[in-house]
Amino acid sequence: MSVSSIGVGSGLDLSGLVQQLLEAERAPKQARFDEREESLETEISAIGQLKSKLDEFKTSVDELRNSYDLQGRKALLSHPNISSDDETATGPFTAEASNSAEKGQYKIAIEQLASGSRLESLSAADNGGTAVFNSSSDAVSSTAGTMTFTAGSDSFDINVTAGMSLSELRSKVNAAGEEFGIQASIVDTGTADGARLVYTSDKTGDGNDLVVSNNNAELDKISTVNMDVTAAQNARATIDGITVESDTNKFENVLENVTFEAQEVSSKDALGEFQTSRLEIGFDKDNLKNKVTDFVDNYNGIMDEIKALTRYGASELEEDGALAGDYMVRGIQTGLSNIVSGSVDASALGTLFQIGISFDDDGKLEISESDEFGIGSGQELLDDALDDNFDEIAALFSDSEDGIATKMYEYVNEYTTFGGLLRTRESSTKDQKDLLSDERERFELQMADYEQLLRNKYINLDLTVSKLQRTGSSLMAALGYG
Template sequence: MSGVNFLGSASGLPLEELVTTFVKAERDVKLGRINTQKKTLEASLSGVSRLKSVLSAFQDAAKKLSGESLNTRKATVIQPTDNKTYIEATASNRSAAGSFDIKVNQLASGSRFETQDQAFSSANDVVSTTNGKLTFTAGNKSFDVDVTADMTLNELRRKINENSGNFGVNVNIVNAGGSVGSKLVFTSDISGDGNDLVVSNNNAELDKISTVATGSDPAMVQKQVAQNAIIEVDGITATSSSNVFSNVVQDLDITVKAVTPEGNNATVDVAYDKESVETNVKAFIDSYNALVDQVNALTKFRTLGSDGKTVTSEGGALAGDSLPRNIMTQLRGILGSNVDTADSGLSTLYSLGITMDKNGKLEISTSTEFGSESGKMRFDKALNENFDSIAKVFGGNNGLVSQLDSFISDFNKGGGIIDVREKSLKKQIEDNTKALDAANRYMDNYEQTLRKQYVALDSLLGGMQRTASAVTSQLTNLPGFNTNKS
């Protein structure tokens, strides 16, 4: 900008308005096209990104119907009594269907030791007057604790519990008083036959808090032996060093929580997880329909009113773009195709009860208008009688999931069709921004040049007006120039 604030003040002409009009007209021409292009490019980039996102969502929904997902098994436990859990069970995808009678005879537990009566009178009693070391061992695990001179019973309790190598020894003090006194109690989490806790020492003064004495003082008393869990599966006895039985029934994990009542056992039923499959199929349908809605919104054309000028509905970001419609055409072809590796008679979505409505959306219809069986009837029949057929249509080697995954990946992957389109649009937006910056610089120069020209014109016209005024003034002073008309 030139900084001229009173253009036209010399000549009295509306030069400022004239310059402003010229600059606006030039700006509208130069910047209008660039700004329009920018809006179009940004809308296209947004539209392509939304298309990519909704395609990814549909791809994810389809993957939940892959072979592994469709083979999901569900273990249902019937407890012996209400309001109490005796066992829990989890089936892997390789579990065979079946029903099993489970009796829990014994839970696995770790060992428990306590000090002799009157070994200590309170938690503040000194454990030892000299330094020593305790070694804790159970199964193949061990850790050491240093006992310092004059350490109290309570200080020892805290030191053992806080030891970084402690594998599961819980130490408590029971202040019983009277003829019992205060007892130090060791409880080990290491369960299983033969895994009793062993506490040894290198100082006979520590015998009272050890399970193995090195001197004459009596060692701790064992109150509970480490033991296995014992169950019966259909009358067959099985044991486990923990309360978890893995693969006692092949590919089934059973966790025991309580001993079952006599004559009242638990039951574990293993079956296909049909509820999960039904949920995932419906999510697949909903995701595809969301894709249809998004593509329709992106590709709709602008509509005009009856006058042919008034816009009644704006067009979509990708109106006129062939990409989304080509994608949908190919997707419909995949969804309507026959899966060669599936069972005869149950090799299409239609045979599973999934059809397309007049709007191009998937549905499981309850209507029997076009046949004796509705889509819902066909779907329920496949789910209950031909579960494996559903898995083959969706999750087979050449099932719909693998076809859809491969197809969508070609568009969404790095270097894919949509990725290339996004990068191209971003580059065009970048170039557009540079063009806009250049246009703004041009407009600044144009306005400055125009103002300089009109400043000169204003000065010239102002001088001419002053000269004309002076000449007129001199002429009026000549004798006889003015005529008295009175």
């Protein structure tokens, strides 16, 4: 009799009985497996979530570890005839300062922009009363030759074929000169001057004039020797009355660690004098203030995350957090809190409290807007520190040994780095889940053996009952009850 036919001989539902016994054996163990697996998955997810948040927090703290990034300088400009509210107007120049720039104020005027050189073929008047070229189709030379174009340290050659037209020459110059900023164009004057060839170079600065030479006398008329030349020139400015020049429109380190770039020539007053703009190099207070407030927000964000993960439900209807009461996560919370409340000997400010950062009733950081203790609100304390102790704020966060950001980065890194405490914990929990899968497999093998045992047992019962039923039927028939 096959296993699937159990109960057929006796007519009893022995298969159903076997399934009920199997389910009774399986259910409690299966429930424990499921509960344990759900717990491990929740823990893995929560640890991963916390690790991700801590990684983000570590990145934000890392930006505060470099004092250079915190000691920003800002170039403030005030141009005549331009309102400070007009954000679209740039004025005669723009400026920026590196973090090493010294504070100061300067009066600057742009008197001349840097420009490249320009060469034009002669007008009819300068060419004996005859146009050099009547049209762009005129040939530039009856014989072949080579032309050399040089501007500063850049140089290239083009070959001129016999009978090449002026427009063909223009195209050839443009193709070869594009990478050097040299361009040729043709102006059809519609006058006795005919078509005039123009070369331009974007190589600015005194001494960087475009020079066009050749090895064929016929080409002299389109070379520097017989063309009108507008020389390249430097940009020129005055700083507090001192004249300065640059071969480009950008003035770098004329003022140490400051760069300003000329956009246009400064306007003149009624006496014909150039009007000066004011450049002030000061602390970039707005940028540092944003970094400080971002730090407060990021710290509170990680505290909110920890609180949500470790909370205990206030009632039976409210679920506990995924890591309720977890000692490691509580330890992270305490460690971070101790760092932000600690002192920094390397900074004259000493603590975050001196720049207006304090703990609220929920243990989170705040920069208060109200004055509770008669010493000024958090916002006022921060503004005062930005005015009076700008660089000390940087030391408060970024000192290489004592800085708050430095300590926080190192502390969080112990948990999030490869091989760190959280990553090790996450790996261990995943290993436990793998072991649980192995236990499930072993349990299924045990249940398979148990099922076979039950089936063997009830097969014998089925056969016995079936035999008794046949004997009973025979007796009944012999006694005439059939």
